Amino acid sequence: MKPNITTIPITELFSETTGCPVCRMRDMLEEQYAEYVTGAAMMAPDVRVQTNRTGFCHRHFSMMVNSGPRLSNALLLQTHIDELRKKVFPKKNTDTPDKKMLAAIRENARTCYVCDRVEHDILHLLSTVYVQFGSDPDFRERYKAQDFICLEHYALLMSSVNKKAMDKKTLIEFYEATNTLSKGYADTLYDDVTHFASMYDYRNRGGDYKNSKDSIERSVSFLTSYPVDENLK
Ligand SMILES: [Zn+2]
Numbered sequence: 001m002k003p004n005i006t007t008i009p010i011t012e013l014f015s016e017t018t019g020c021p022v023c024r025m026r027d028m029l030e031e032q033y034a035e036y037v038t039g040a041a042m043m044a045p046d047v048r049v050q051t052n053r054t055g056f057c058h059r060h061f062s063m064m065v066n067s068g069p070r071l072s073n074a075l076l077l078q079t080h081i082d083e084l085r086k087k088v089f090p091k092k093n094t095d096t097p098d099k100k101m102l103a104a105i106r107e108n109a110r111t112c113y114v115c116d117r118v119e120h121d122i123l124h125l126l127s128t129v130y131v132q133f134g135s136d137p138d139f140r141e142r143y144k145a146q147d148f149i150c151l152e153h154y155a156l157l158m159s160s161v162n163k164k165a166m167d168k169k170t171l172i173e174f175y176e177a178t179n180t181l182s183k184g185y186a187d188t189l190y191d192d193v194t195h196f197a198s199m200y201d202y203r204n205r206g207g208d209y210k211n212s213k214d215s216i217e218r219s220v221s222f223l224t225s226y227p228v229d230e231n232l233k
């Protein structure tokens with residue numbers, strides 16, 4: 001079945017508080033789409049037309065390969081590579097590729113079916129977040145109780161805010177809560193990495209690390225919206 005964003009429980013998503021709520025939303029959608037493209041979408045010719053054209057980014061290829069059936073991955077790759085090779089390589093082996101072909105390679109590196117769908121769905125889901133924030137005091141408290149909002153999703157929440165979804169006073173409350181969750185968190189991270197670095201000073205030997213031991217990992221999550229990848233060395 002195609003992922004259905006109306007089944008994504010916004011209130012439930014915001015009942016959790018670990019990490020950035022929009023990252024959690026994205027993770028949920030990514031997982032659903034990675035499963036969908038190697039599952040039900042194999043029978044959906046219109047999706048195959050799109051995936052043949054766009055391909056996938058490294059992250060989403062990895063999710064599909066690690067969790068999807070081998071045969072589905074092989075079939076998706078077969079038709080994608082076939083379409084791509086006709087588009088990006090010259091017909092004759094002795095020819096050089098033209099500008100259009102080289103541009104198509106760059107375009108292919110930028111496009112991903114899952115990224116496109118997730119980005120589209122997040123915008124839809126955020127419109128519900130604004131409406132909930134504007135109409136439900138309980139939801140406003142849940143929103144404010146989040147750990148933090150990462151930098152990328154701070155920009156997204158602030159730039160796509162639907163001012164019609166709330167009255168003026170609530171809109172100011174939204175800006176204030178969102179700034180606290182992102183700017184306030186950046187301030188905390190600054191203090192934590194500063195404290196962590198200071199613990200390397202011999203004068204602080206045996207001192208208290210306080211909340212700073214994982215400040216490097218938390219900073220990377222905040223800045224990039226993804227946790228440190230332990231597989232990369
Ligand atoms: Zn985020």
Ligand SMILES: [Zn+2]
Pocket residue numbers: 056057058059060112113114115116
């Ligand atoms: Zn992607």
